[in-house]
Amino acid sequence: MKIAVEGCCHGDLDAIYGHIAQLEEKNQYKVDLLLVCGDFQAVRNWADLQTMAVPDKYKELKDFRKYYSGEKTAPILTIVIGGNHEASNYMWELYHGGWLAPNIYFIGHAGSIIVNGLRIAGASGIFKAQDFRQGHHEKLPYDKSTMRSIYHIREYCVRKLSLLPSPDIFMSHDWPQQIEHYGDLQGLLRQKKYFKSDIDSGSLGSPPLMGLLRTLKPRWWFAAHLHTRFEATVAHYDEDGAGTEAPAVPVVNPDEIVIDVALDEAGVEHQTPVAVKGSAVLRNPDEIALSDEEGDVAVPPPPKPAPVPSSITQFLALDKCLPKRHFLEVLDIPSPNDTWAQSEASTNPSSPPTLSYDPAWLAITRAFHPNLSLTRTQPAFPDEAYARTLVARELEWVHEHVPPKLDGGWGVRGCQTFVMTAPPLGHGEEGRKAPGRIPQPPWYTNPQTEAFCRMLEIPNKINPPPKGGKTPTPTPTPAQASASTSS
Incomplete structure (x- = not known):
């Protein structure tokens, strides 16, 4: 598959899709999938903008509103995670994942999906130690x-993700902590000098994400957030039960003269010990040994x-969408379904990739749903061994009660269909700056979250219909309204 990877979007969807179209025209290929690594800014109207944590001067309506209302349609299947500058109210509506707009799918606060056989997992947001062990207590x-x-x-999200089988691709907004030591650190510091203090203190990046990288060992890891392009390679070792983390690459002073000395496994300089008549002495390795000494040595x-890694993770972080910045790259990533996809494309060039639920993630969601807390207090989690037992049991339930609905897989479109909940921007309201003070929006019951919870037979804790009331009738898209009128 040809997969385009975008760093921070910041609402500039038109520019991103336009850039991909230029690459397709220039290189004579077709991009199958777009992955966006956060700061997507799914702002539907002026009220959504009031829930986004940015200074007022940055509160601008960007392009997403046009894709939400149906004025435009995403030309490529687009998979999105959340960052730290989002219309968080809308992403909360789709906490378990769902269509933000036609052909634009939010993976959820945490989640895993399958696209043409590739397992793509993701974690939204950034790490802050003071909130990490709390429940999801925030309310509009x-x-x-x-x-x-x-x-x-x-x-809660990290523990769930840690139980997944190894993904092909992992998406995050934050960088895993210390990932900078596995690539060109000096090159990074030349680009971003102010990273040095955070790197020296070990505070650059997310500790839980590095834990997930070591545990899950994905083939690829894509990130954004720090507005620079950076790549790294992390090797994983499994020999003799050793840990999976490769030794961090030491920070080297490029102006330092390196003397060729031997180092022991701890990195300490030493000379080669040689045993002579039962005692150990230090011997100059360049000394010529006389023949009458050789019997004593x-x-x-x-x-x-050197140990051979059992697998590696290729890490790639990208910049934000701006001219002359490295904000997007197109990669060839083989998928198990490539043969099928190529034959399908030959007969139907417009055939899109298939988006399916990951049955392992459905099982994890069911197993951990009782632990989803909507208060500051987070109840204790089951230990890992018991958690894996719970997930194995729920996986049996998934195979029995959630039969594949589309193309031989757990097709997302067989359960969730995009509908508008909040009203789109009205005609004549397209000005880029907010017109005066606007209150935050109300919360909406999202039919997609209701459908997902019904499929798994779990209660909707995220946005259930008001007690004694009904799920609000969603606002139809123009295409849906037209189809309804014609029928």
């Missing part, structure tokens, strides 16, 4: 504190070969 209207804490990743064994 947000104050200055909860407007920010709502996009801080929770331990125990020749050291040859050095062990």
